[in-house]
Amino acid sequence: MPSEFALFPQRASTIAGSVDALYFFLVGVSLFFTVLIFAMVFGFAIKYRRRSEEELPRPIDGSMRLEVMWTVIPFILTMVMFAWGATLYLRNSRPPDGSLEVYVVGKQWMWKLQHPEGQREINQLHVPVNVPVRLIMTSEDVIHSFFVPAFRIKQDVLPGRYTTQWFQATRPGEYHLFCAEYCGNQHSGMIGTVTVLGAVEYENWLGGGASGESMASTGERLFQQLGCSGCHRSDAAGRGPALEGVFNAPVKLETGETVIADEPYIRESILNPRAKVVVGFRPIMPTFAGQVSEESILQLIAYIKTLARADRSKR
């Protein structure tokens, strides 16, 4: 983590370089126009300064050619900026397949993170270098925002829904993690560190944790404890749909719609089961709102994801 005075941020993710390139293009264009306008204003102001009180310059109406020129050229330039920025944004919005997943819960005023292997961290995130990492994030209270300047990433973290973002760190080291959305009293204290480790160090760090239980195992335990397993049976004879292979697969609803059973869908189905009922089933599941924490829901999701994988490997 830098503690020295600097004028430019560290660059430690795969996208940082491309964001900076666009930034420098914009700085270049801005410098050009700033110098141009300043030179013209000062140049004209000096050259055409009033020499006598009676002076009356000859009026100039305007110039269609100039008007067109200074409408069209900035327009083209801004469209280049738009296309460039949008391309990067679209590319950065899609995580690569096989990303490592980390679950993030923001609350006033701390970041709680859990790795699928079970390690929990507070205001700390350890990730391996050169591996894409996808963050699945939610908040327990107000809106927060997960911001790592060295990676050039930021995404608001909202209560009541999941947002995601991803990065691939390129350089081992420690980097600032900031909350960027004002969230109350200790907003500026909701900061932490992202530690990027080499592959070996990361394995050691994973192994060194005392947690023992993976998120999926915790989820499985919850799945039994909460009684989910009573209805969501794997033999398809239960009162609820079987969950094997359901994750990220299309699900047909009573309404005729088809939705993808992604993280937000599963979360909604736990908290508000009657919102989107699977075709062929009756809306009899009770809500679990207030009984499960955001972290428990994430553990349940992690468990359901393993069901998906197990089923797919069988095929």
Next chain:
Amino acid sequence: MSTAVTETPAPPLESREHYLNVHYGVKSWLLTTDHKRIALLYLVTITLFFFVGGAFAVLMRLELMTPRGDLVQAETYNKLFTMHGLIMVFFFLIPSIPAVLGNFLVPMMIGARDLAFPKLNLLSWYIFVAGGTLALVSAISGGVDTGWTFYTPYSSTYSNTHVIVMGLGVFIAGFSSILTGLNFIVTIHTMRAPGLTWFRLPLFIWSTYATSLIIILGTPVLAITIVLLALERLLRVGIFDPALGGDPILFQHMFWFYSHPAVYIMILPGMGVISELVTAFSRKRVFGYSFVAFASLAIAVLGFLVWGHHMFVSSQSVYAGLVFSVLSFMVAIPSAVKVFNWTATLYRGSISYQTPMLYAFGFIGLFTLGGLTGLFLASLAIDVHVTDTYFVVAHFHYIMVGGMVMAYLGGIHYWWPKISGRMYPEVWARFSALVIFAGFNLTFFPQFILGYLGMPRRYWAYPEEFQVLNVMSTAGASILGLGYLIPMIYLVWSMRYGRPAPDNPWRATGLEWTTPSPPPTENFDAPPIVTEEAYTYSKEEPELV
């Protein structure tokens, strides 16, 4: 215009009846329906708010001298930036040029005796004062800590501060804006002097008209948003808080649907003032009149379609982000057109460097920087990195303080002889304009660098490596604060001791300069008739370039 521009030696102010001495006493001011007196009521009120909001900023900058939070508590700091934003936006910037200069000038520039609805105009001021009083009550009784953006569910569920009182203040003040906007629109449509066609109007009128359109279309949405927020906060009706079944992003859409156009409410009138200043001090017709005029309307229309650029990282859909990004780039074009036309107006002009023109130069430079840095924020991939950092803080201060406040001060100096009947001291005025320009840049330029480095806004304490730039910013803010105090002192001084102003000290065109300084209550002795375009300084045939 029709009346010949002649410099008559000013008669002693006391010997002639004008709007300032026609009546005396507090009652004559509090019950006036004269648009010029109402303008002065606003001037006094918003100056008060400016110094209150400024005091909050001083405390913030002092706190940020050191990385650790040590001068005030975190809670206090959060209230300081919230109150600074709320007071400056709703009780200074939005009313600044429209309510002070607009009130004073719209009837005079179009050759009318008053606004269309003089009593409504006075009512607008009372409504504004009522809203402002509530805001001050909220500040004194403990303040608000939600940020001026009132984001939910923090504001509706979690904050323990006086959100409702402040919200009510803003809600009420909004009606003052709406009524003023309505008054301007009706006045401009129906009360123009004979011969004053739309394309002979001074550009200040065009920009005031465009501003009024935004005000009457946008402000009701703000009012609705505040009512919904209050319903959720007081009655727990689930609208924005997901715990109650609401959607926090809905709030952001509604808030920015007003508040982004509000940025144009805060800059368009400034652009109108600059068009007046640049022409007057180069004694030349504005370059590309119709392009400058229509650029105002284009900004007003496009300004309503770009609000989503505040929400690129909010979890708004990626495709919505693309649309808002392209539209945000497009709204930059009419602003660029204006800057180019002002610059071209200087070409072969007769340029003098009186204080109002120094402010106009300052405006062009700072607005250019503010506008260009807006492109960074319209650009999706860069916005992800810099949104909610000091980059944004710097950007909008370049527009609102570097742009609007410079234009406002330039306008106040330019029309001061007309308003007060006295000249301000030129040397002091030039000096303070330079101090303000220097102080402003030292305050806000380092914040661009801080923002790209990643310092989030609204941080009470921050990592040590950001200190140098923050100290620079604080140093600049103290210079800036001093710069603002100087005009405050000499303008008050000049009301009594300034040299009496001639009717047209700048030898400018425009109907307001054809009446005595200060004008009589009825503005014009006889209704003026207009036979020329605006800014006809020379009778020569216009040159084609």
